[in-house]
Amino acid sequence: MKLPQKGFLLVTLSQHQSLWDYELINQAIAEYGLKGNYWINHFSIALDELASAGLITRIGHRLDDGSFIARDRLQFEFALSDFGRERMFDTGLLDSNASSGEFIND
Secondary structure, eight states: OOOOHHHHHHHHHHTSSOEEHHHHHHHHHHHHTOOSHHHHHHHHHHHHHHHHTTSEEEEEEEEOOSSSSSTTOEEEEEEEOHHHHHHHHHHTSBOTTOTTOOBOOO
16 A cells, blocks of 8 residues: 555655655656656645645755756755654654654555
8 A cells, every 4th residue: 555645755755865856756756657747736736735834844946957847947955854754753654763764654
């Protein structure tokens, strides 16, 4: 059974110090077997919602030169916030004994 999409984004981000939005989006699209602009926008909105909730933090930004998603599209670099990591422990997405941020998938 696959994780809910936002859970997947959080778990993926917890395994890295930071990731750019296009990296997270590409991984999510591959994980769920999706394609197209609709899904790119869908996951962009999901990342915005996670940032608005304080679970992840925008730590950088730049304009896409057309190499990743779309020319002149604003890209964001995200990191998991302390609050986000805490909520992941609370909800069982992360094992509190795992130092590397292992996710629990029963």
